[in-house]
Amino acid sequence: QKEVEQDPGPLSVPEGAIVSLNCTYSNSAFQYFMWYRQYSRKGPELLMYTYSSGNKEDGRFTAQVDKSSKYISLFIRDSQPSDSATYLCAMRHSGGYQKVTFGTGTKLQVIP
Amino acid sequence: DTGVSQDPRHKITKRGQNVTFRCDPISEHNRLYWYRQTLGQGPEFLTYFQNEAQLEKSRLLSDRFSAERPKGSFSTLEIQRTEQGDSAMYLCALQELVNTEAFFGQGTRLTVV
Numbered sequence: 291q292k293e294v295e296q297d298p299g300p301l302s303v304p305e306g307a308i309v310s311l312n313c314t315y316s317n318s319a320f321q322y323f324m325w326y327r328q329y330s331r332k333g334p335e336l337l338m339y340t341y342s343s344g345n346k347e348d349g350r351f352t353a354q355v356d357k358s359s360k361y362i363s364l365f366i367r368d369s370q371p372s373d374s375a376t377y378l379c380a381m382r383h384s385g386g387y388q389k390v391t392f393g394t395g396t397k398l399q400v401i402p
Numbered sequence: 403d404t405g406v407s408q409d410p411r412h413k414i415t416k417r418g419q420n421v422t423f424r425c426d427p428i429s430e431h432n433r434l435y436w437y438r439q440t441l442g443q444g445p446e447f448l449t450y451f452q453n454e455a456q457l458e459k460s461r462l463l464s465d466r467f468s469a470e471r472p473k474g475s476f477s478t479l480e481i482q483r484t485e486q487g488d489s490a491m492y493l494c495a496l497q498e499l500v501n502t503e504a505f506f507g508q509g510t511r512l513t514v515v
Contacts, residue, residue: 294444296444298442322503324503326506331511332508332509333493333506333507333508333509334445334493334506335505335506336503336505339503378444378445380444388433388435388450388495388497388503388504389435389447389450389458390445390447390504391447392444392445392446393444394442394443394444395442395443395444
């Protein structure tokens with residue numbers, strides 16, 4: 291069993307929809323939780339990061355972490371065609387050294 | 403501009419050949435990471451440098467792989483006797499400050515034929 295599980299999709303939604311992406315994990319030592327966006331043939335780009343449990347909002351994006359359930363989510367409001375990409379959840383232990391464990395990524399398509 | 407340059411962007415090589423990739427930070431970062439991403443998967447950690455010291459190597463890094471960071475700035479990743487299973491995107495990531503998140507380069511896509 292993988293440490294981080296993520297539904298690979300693809301997920302197809304109409305423009306303007308609310309998108310919900312999520313991951314589960316098994317390692318309770320993870321303290322930092324990230325979401326990366328990756329366009330085709332590009333490197334991952336950091337979207338959001340959260341320390342421990344709670345919510346974090348940035349524009350149209352909201353990240354949620356529930357450590358008791360080992361479950362993290364990313365919500366995208368008013369989705370746009372430019373949001374079409376693969377979304378990777380990622381997590382790591384605390385401390386400065388960053389060996390990050392990624393999910394497999396969910397491919398999102400927003401249809402105009 | 404991601405703050406890190408990777409070269410080449412794409413490499414096609416025949417099985418059994420050696421290849422070398424380079425990662426050039428635009429500014430100084432004491433922590434540098436290499437990851438590998440295969441099709442349909444998330445990136446997987448390969449190795450980590452703090453300045454010129456290689457502090458951790460993943461079990462994914464077989465003895466055909468070697469990474470260096472000779473002066474604590476740029477880094478190279480060499481694969482000897484390439485195999486088709488080495489086909490992947492090789493990503494370099496840098497960390498600016500302790501407890502900030504690392505940022506990735508655009509990667510080198512390796513195709514072994």
